[in-house]
Amino acid sequence: MNQSPQGRSVRRVYSEFPQTPHPGFGTTPGTPSQPVPSQHWSAESPEAREADRIEQRVRDEATELGTIVALADASITAMRSRTDQDFRERGAKITARVEAARQQQLDATIADEQSTTGQAAENVASAIDHLAPGSASAGWTDLWPVADGQPPARYFRVGQIAGTGDPAAALAPLLLEVGWYLEGDRATTGHLIQSALLRTVTQLPLSDLTVHVYDPRLSGLSSFLAPLRNVRSESLPEVVHDPSAFGKVLDEVTRLALTNADAIGTRQVRDLGEAWTTDGVPVGQFAVIVVLDYPNGIDEVIQEALVRLADMGPARGVNLIVQRDRTKSGGRGVKPRLLAERLLPLGVDGSRWLVPGLPEAITVADEGAPPAAVIAEAIRGVTEGAAEQHGPTILLADVLAEAGVNPGAWTEPSTDAVEAVIGRFGRAPMRIALRSENPPHPNLLVGGAVGQGKSNLLLDVIYSLAARYSPNELEMILLDFKQGLEFKRFDRDESGSNWLPHARILSLESNKAFGVAVLQYVTDEMVRRAAVFNAARCNSFPAYRAGGGEPMRRLLLIVDEFQLLFDGHDELTVEAVRLFETIAKQGRAYGIHVLLSSQTVSGITGLHVKGDSIFAQFPIRISLKNTAEESEAVLSRGNRAAADLSFRGEVIVNRNLGMATGGANERGIVAFAEPEYVARLQADLFQRAHDAGFTREPWVFLGRSPAQWPTEPPVHSRPSAWVGRPVEVTDTPVTVDVADGPDTGIALVGSGDEQAATLIENLVVTSIATRSATRVLILDGAPVPGPATQRLLGRADVFAAAGVEVVAINGAAVLDELEGLAASSVPTVVVTHTLHMLDLKATRSTNPETYEDITGSSLLTKLAEGRLAPAVSLISWWPHGRAMTEALGFDHSGIGAYLLLRVGLDDLRSLAGVHMQPFTESPRVGVLIRSDDAGCREVVPFDELTDEQVRSWLGGAVR
Structure with missing residues (x-):
């Protein structure tokens, strides 16, 4: 096996990198990865060197990558830290907002609860005011308004609900609903009775209320209402203490209830309150009967009457308030239970009233007797209300329209x-x-x-x-x-x-x-x-x-x-x-x-x-x-x-x-x-x-004013003087004939200067207008002109314009003028008055043919009889019958009509008859025509003529 020069073993390198590596250590975008075929090379070989170089390069790049990764990690850590901080800050803000919203919701909830509580209080107050408005629910410190023309409240305050921040009135039904049966301390029940009576007289007009009190002990419990008897005594009859008198009261109230029942029945309503609402005015008469110390003095008959009224009375306007005295018992057959069952029992326990219908948890505190100031103010209000009481105003125009009347259609x-x-x-x-x-x-x-x-x-x-x-x-x-x-x-x-x-x-x-x-x-x-x-x-x-x-x-x-x-x-x-x-x-x-x-x-x-x-x-x-x-x-x-x-x-x-x-x-x-x-x-x-x-x-x-003249004066009518209108249903005036002929003289008898002056002037004007007179001769026996003379002389210009001369003679010269009329041929109306002041009996001369003495009286008689001057008519005025008789003789020869003014009873009956009665009204003139059988007619004389009317009348005169 070959080894590398530095003793390094030969390594095999398998590479999946592409031929052209990308700086980013990845595949080129869009280029698929392709595997690199495996190769073997020695350490010394160029391939080995290349591999080392590549390895070194890889190492460098890995180091660089690690640095980058470290930087990235630091960056991520920093970012995470900032993110956490941001999240914490944002979380805190969100938490704050959530907390604020929660507090807001809590505040709103509290406000809603407070509003609901306030609304509930308002609802309670509204309900009280609805059931017992005004004085029916007023406390001793509140204002006490009197009856306002609305039906009375059916609920009355009996106390206040204790144990709350704002004590409310405790109510119990009474008027028109049910009577009360009070048991407990005599003084406390008496206070509630006084409260109920005071609220009653302020809820109902006195004219629609009667309060009867049976008080066998003469306690004087209701005496605080005594001042109202001066306003209307019928509303507060005297307190009765005798059982027999109380029995009569109950009989009277029973009849009242029956009368009220008729009024309710005809209106087809439930009670007097609804009848009042229907009519808009009080209907029937309300009565409250207070029975103190029951059943003291109560017998079986009275008991039956009370039970009957308790049964039927409230709807018919009769309510009982009975104060039970457990120390007393009634007569035989009296069973208090029968009355108690028909009334609302209100018991008192110490200072707490037991009111049926209220939860046991509610305590109704007694408020004591009405204070003197409240009584005085309430009675003052009732007194003033009775003086000012008036009903609704209904206009005639409205009721005619409502009834379908079309005024003047006349269909x-x-x-x-x-x-x-x-x-x-x-x-x-x-x-x-x-x-x-x-x-x-x-x-x-x-x-x-x-x-x-x-x-x-x-x-x-x-x-x-x-x-x-x-x-x-x-x-x-x-x-x-x-x-x-x-x-x-x-x-x-x-x-x-x-x-x-x-x-x-x-x-x-x-x-x-x-x-x-x-x-x-x-x-x-x-x-x-x-x-x-x-x-x-x-x-x-x-x-x-x-x-x-x-x-x-x-x-x-x-x-x-x-x-x-x-x-x-x-x-x-x-x-x-x-x-x-x-x-x-x-x-x-x-x-x-x-x-x-x-x-x-x-x-x-x-x-x-x-x-x-x-x-x-x-x-x-x-x-x-x-x-x-x-x-x-x-x-x-x-x-x-x-x-x-x-x-x-x-x-x-x-x-x-x-x-x-x-x-x-x-x-x-x-x-x-x-x-x-x-x-x-x-x-x-x-x-x-x-x-x-x-x-x-x-x-x-x-009847008490002068009669009105007709609108148009008559023309060419029979010669007559107009007096006035008779006290009869006729348009025909009362006139006196002034035609030429015997017994056409007119005699006014009685006192009253102004009335006589007006009447004389009216007679003169109307007589001239209906005959051919052209002169008015006034013979006034007084030394100075009297009212009648002055009245006619004051119109001399108006008469003159119509061709009528007005001449006035006064005093002793009157007799000379009277004697001279015998030779006158001028149509003349002669007016004489106050001639009784002259010596009419003195002889002026003697007629050589008849040897008759000529006196003022004989001349006047001939003038009245139409024998002195045929174209002359006479209107004479005498203060009384005696003066006329002395001047004209016992039979008043020549006088055809008497006009009686204010005369004495003797003169009235001597002229008009023994049964004639004086007239009771003024102005009046009695007209007695001697030639007819109508008797003395009562006449309202015409009013004084105006200048225009005088011209109108004289303008139509026949000349």
């Missing part, structure tokens, strides 16, 4: 009935229909205390009817007896237009005499219609209208404060009752209806005998708020519902003769006849009627 006939929409029952229209039959509801009675809206109610009726029915379907006669001018709005306005076209007669400032005249007018109309019906073979208004006869309207007579028409025992009252009874009983068959309205219906003297039979014709009764006595007078005996009304405009409507049985009482709100609206409505109705050719003005009577 509805009155054949069967006329119906007015005057307000609301809850949300339904309040309708009042006057009909002749099916069923007969002919007449309506309205009552109400002062200031409760009676006048507004009448306006609702009148305008509602006028809006629905044309003047050809309905006419109204309107009488106002309350000494006001409430109906003046239906007359023409300042422009002479816009009157209510349905108004046939308007009596403003009416008096009894004119009221009787109106009743006579209506009676005469009823007789006329009866004749028409007989001729048409009909027996009723609907039948006649259906048969197509002559046009005929329904007639509605409205009398406000009618009691003044029927009060007294005089002849006028007797006649008024007689006529009215006929109208009330028979009028419906002829389409005639009556509406009577008054503040007081009881004690009308003229109706003591026939009142029941007359009011039996008034099935529809309406009463606004009133006293219990007047409520019974308007509605019916035992029906005091009107006394329980709460505010102005609230009414009880009853269509069953006022009887309260069967839910006949309907409680509603009258609409407000807004002045601006009804004024526009009346103007629209007037225009519609005028456009349709209906231009008849209402006949207007003013």
